[in-house]
Amino acid sequence: MPAAPRPPHPVAEDLKPPRWVAWLPAVLVVLDLAAEAVVPDAVAAGFLLTALPVVVAFSYGPAVTAGATAGALGLQLLLAQRAGHLSEQHHVWVYISTLLAGVMGTALSWQRIRQGRTLLRARTVAETLQRTVLRPVPERAGGLRVAGLYRPAEAEVLVGGDLYEVCDTRFGARVLLGDVRGKGLGAVRTVADVLGAFRATAHDTAGLVELAEQLDRAVLRDAAARGDEELFVTAVLLQYRPGAEYVEIVNRGHVTPLLLSGHTITPVRCPFELPLGLGSLGRAASGEPGAPAVPEVRAVPAVPTVPEVQTGPAAVALPPGHTLLLYTDGVSEARDAAGAFYPLARRLATLGTTAPDRLVSFLARDVHAYAGALADDLAVLALARE
Structure with a gap:
C-alpha cells in the first residue's frame, strides 16, 4: 500500500x-x-x-x-x-x-x-x-485500545514537564503517565530520565510496585545529581494482562484516574502514595527495614501525606465498553476567563461515548475552547479493552 x-x-x-x-x-x-x-x-x-x-x-x-x-x-x-x-x-x-x-x-x-x-x-x-523522548501513542498495546493527547503550555518548546509511555511487555501492557514538579529545561531533563528508566525496566521488572520503586530511585538520583531537594514526579503506573477483566494501578501522588461508562464517570479508588522521588520519606516514616536515612535539612514540598503503605497494586475492574482516563492537572486545573476550573467529569458525562479516540479528540477541542491558552502542560491517555 x-x-x-x-x-x-x-x-x-x-x-x-x-x-x-x-x-x-x-x-x-x-x-x-x-x-x-x-x-x-x-x-x-x-x-x-x-x-x-x-x-x-x-x-x-x-x-x-x-x-x-x-x-x-x-x-x-x-x-x-x-x-x-x-x-x-x-x-x-x-x-x-x-x-x-x-x-x-x-x-x-x-x-x-x-x-x-x-x-x-x-x-x-x-x-x-520530541518523538524520541515522547513517542507517539500506539493505537493498541497488549489487548488495550489507546488514545493520547499531549500539549505543552509553551508550544515552541514541544516537550514540557508532563510525560507518558505505553509499552507492550511480556507482563502485559504497561502504562506510565506523570507530571514533573517544575518547568523549563530542568523538567524536560527529568522527563527524559524517568521515561528512559521506565523503558529500561518495564520489560524486566515483574511487579508493578517494584517498577514504581525503581522509578522512585531514578528520580532521587536525578535530584541528588542536580542538588534539587524538592524534585519529585507525580505518576500513575498501570498494567493490563491480555484477557484479564481488570487493570492493576499504582498511584504515586497523581490525580485520580476516571472510569467512564456511558454517562457515568467514576473516580478510581486506589491507594495513594508519595510521588516518585519522595518514596524514601514514606519508608523512613513507616520504619521499614533498610529504609535510607532522611536528611533533616531536606525541605519537603507540600504534597499529600501518605495515608497507608501500599503492599501491592490496586486491581480495578475494566469491563467491556468502559474506558479508563489518565490525565495530568493541566486538564483539571485549566481555567476560563473567570478563573473557574475546567469541569472535567461534567463535560465528559455529556459526551455519551467511551471510545478512547473520541474522548481524546473531544478533550483536545473542549479544553482549548474553555481555557484558551494553556497555563500548564497537558497529557491524557484513554484506555479500553479491545
Missing part, C-alpha cells in the same frame, strides 16, 4: 508570511500608477516605487527582489520621461535610492531565507528529539 502523503511541515508553513503580504508589491505598483494618472503631468509619481524592493523582499527570494528592483527603476525612468524630468537632480537621487533599496532588499531576502532554513532544521531536530 502506498504511503499516505505527508502534510505540509508545520514549521515551514509558519515561516511563510501571510498571504496578504505577498500582494503588497502589486498594490504598491497599482497605487503608484493611479497616482501618476491623477496628479499633474509635471509631477512623476515613481517616488513610491523606491520602497518596492524592500516590500518584495518580505515575501520572495533574492532573484525576484533583484528583478523587482530592475522593474522599479525602469518604471521610474519611464514615468520621469513622461513628465519630462528624466535627468533632474532629485529624480537621479530617487534612482540611486531605489538601487540602494534593491541591494538591501536582496540581502534582506537572502538573510530571511537563510534564517528560515536554519530555524526549520532546528525545529526538525527538536521534533525528532
Whole structure:
C-alpha cells in the first residue's frame, strides 16, 4: 500500500508570511500608477516605487527582489520621461535610492531565507528529539485500545514537564503517565530520565510496585545529581494482562484516574502514595527495614501525606465498553476567563461515548475552547479493552 502523503511541515508553513503580504508589491505598483494618472503631468509619481524592493523582499527570494528592483527603476525612468524630468537632480537621487533599496532588499531576502532554513532544521531536530523522548501513542498495546493527547503550555518548546509511555511487555501492557514538579529545561531533563528508566525496566521488572520503586530511585538520583531537594514526579503506573477483566494501578501522588461508562464517570479508588522521588520519606516514616536515612535539612514540598503503605497494586475492574482516563492537572486545573476550573467529569458525562479516540479528540477541542491558552502542560491517555 502506498504511503499516505505527508502534510505540509508545520514549521515551514509558519515561516511563510501571510498571504496578504505577498500582494503588497502589486498594490504598491497599482497605487503608484493611479497616482501618476491623477496628479499633474509635471509631477512623476515613481517616488513610491523606491520602497518596492524592500516590500518584495518580505515575501520572495533574492532573484525576484533583484528583478523587482530592475522593474522599479525602469518604471521610474519611464514615468520621469513622461513628465519630462528624466535627468533632474532629485529624480537621479530617487534612482540611486531605489538601487540602494534593491541591494538591501536582496540581502534582506537572502538573510530571511537563510534564517528560515536554519530555524526549520532546528525545529526538525527538536521534533525528532520530541518523538524520541515522547513517542507517539500506539493505537493498541497488549489487548488495550489507546488514545493520547499531549500539549505543552509553551508550544515552541514541544516537550514540557508532563510525560507518558505505553509499552507492550511480556507482563502485559504497561502504562506510565506523570507530571514533573517544575518547568523549563530542568523538567524536560527529568522527563527524559524517568521515561528512559521506565523503558529500561518495564520489560524486566515483574511487579508493578517494584517498577514504581525503581522509578522512585531514578528520580532521587536525578535530584541528588542536580542538588534539587524538592524534585519529585507525580505518576500513575498501570498494567493490563491480555484477557484479564481488570487493570492493576499504582498511584504515586497523581490525580485520580476516571472510569467512564456511558454517562457515568467514576473516580478510581486506589491507594495513594508519595510521588516518585519522595518514596524514601514514606519508608523512613513507616520504619521499614533498610529504609535510607532522611536528611533533616531536606525541605519537603507540600504534597499529600501518605495515608497507608501500599503492599501491592490496586486491581480495578475494566469491563467491556468502559474506558479508563489518565490525565495530568493541566486538564483539571485549566481555567476560563473567570478563573473557574475546567469541569472535567461534567463535560465528559455529556459526551455519551467511551471510545478512547473520541474522548481524546473531544478533550483536545473542549479544553482549548474553555481555557484558551494553556497555563500548564497537558497529557491524557484513554484506555479500553479491545
